[in-house]
Amino acid sequence: MRGFPRVVRSPEHVDSAVGVDELLSGNTAARKRRARNRRRAAGHRPRQGFFRTLVQGLGELLITAGVILLLFVVWELWWTNIDANNAQQQALTQFADKFQGPTAPVAAPGSPPRNYGAPPVMAEVNAPGTVFGVVYVPRFGRNYSRPLVEGTAMEQLNTLGLGHYEASAMPGGVGNFAVAGHRQTHGAVLDAIDTLVPGDRIYVQTNDGYYTYVFRNNQIVLPDRVDVLLPVPTRPDAKPTERFLTMTSCNPRFGSSERIIAYSVMDAWQPTSAGPPAAIAGQVAANKSKG
Known part of the structure; x- marks a missing residue:
């Protein structure tokens, strides 16, 4: 038998x-x-305990909070200024477009200043948010011009610039014409308020004409010092005989624990028909050209 x-x-x-x-x-x-x-x-491998997990979670939360805070600072110091500057430029253009009068001085260069008598007192503005003038401060820059709006609520100051204290005098009136503005945000209309020196001129343009105020001094006060808005600033029992301009803003520059107050007194005025003072004629014409 065979096998395999x-x-x-x-x-x-x-x-x-x-x-x-x-x-x-x-x-x-x-x-x-x-x-x-x-x-x-x-x-x-070491086990990750509760404390370590908690620390890691808190660290992530702090990083997130830091990023949010940084974005908020950028928004406050950058975007609000862009937004407010656009709104203020639009308000300037609208005011200049309706303004009736020459945009250059009528008097020949070098001619002696003319006395136009007592200045007219502008009528009170009853509607908050109404733009009724323009403020020029050459010390703040050759092209500096800001709208003058009725009211000092945030809805006015955050958008349109220099707000008029409703209970204070109007331009041209005997007493205290007082305004407020931000320093570092929302257009930073009074950012350089601390750079004013005695003798600096501040010009206020209304439909009646141009009022020239001369800066005297500034003062640092606490926020509750409302006596700076009195007809004679800080003197409750005094009767006004001069025409003051008081500008108020926050202090220090990046804080709000104090207020910086800039006092000026009226030096001259000229009607709309005389054209603007020579020092601001270029900016008046520039605002008009954008209208």
């Missing part, structure tokens, strides 16, 4: 089979060693 045929392997075939077996067994052992090493590493 016998397979005879050559020496080369035997060596090859043994090599494959060794290779497979070696790979299996290597995989087991790597698995054991991973288990040991996981066993030695």
Whole structure:
């Protein structure tokens, strides 16, 4: 009876089979060693406790809060100024477009100043938010001109610039014509208020003409010092005989714990028909050209 045929392997075939077996067994052992090493590493890895998790969470919250605060500062110091400057320029253009009068001095250059008598007192403005004039301060820059708006609520100061205290005098009136404005935000209309020096001129343009005030001095007070708005500033029992201009703003420059007050007194006026004072004629013409 014949059996199954016998397979005879050559020496080369035997060596090859043994090599494959060794290779497979070696790979299996290597995989087991790597698995054991991973288990040991996981066993030695420190566990993250509650305190560490809490610290990490607080750190992430602080970073987020810092980013939000930075964005708020950028919005306050940059974007509000851009937004307010656009609104103020539009208000200047509208006022200049309706203004009737020459945009250059009528008098010949070098001619002596003319006395136009007592200045007219502008009628009171009853509607807050109404733009009724323009303020020019050459000390603040050759092109400085800002709208003069009725009211000192945030809706006026945050948008249109210099707000008139409703209970104070109007331009040309005996007593205290008082205005307020921001320093670092919302147009920064009084950013340079601390740079005024005695003798600096401040010009107020209305439909009646141009009122020239001369700066005298400034004062730093606490926010509750409302006596700076009296007809004679800080003197409750005095009867006014002069025409004052009082400008108020926050102090220090990047804070609001105090108020800086700039006092000026009226020096001259000229009617609309005489044209603007020479010092601001260029800016008056520039505002008119944009109308």
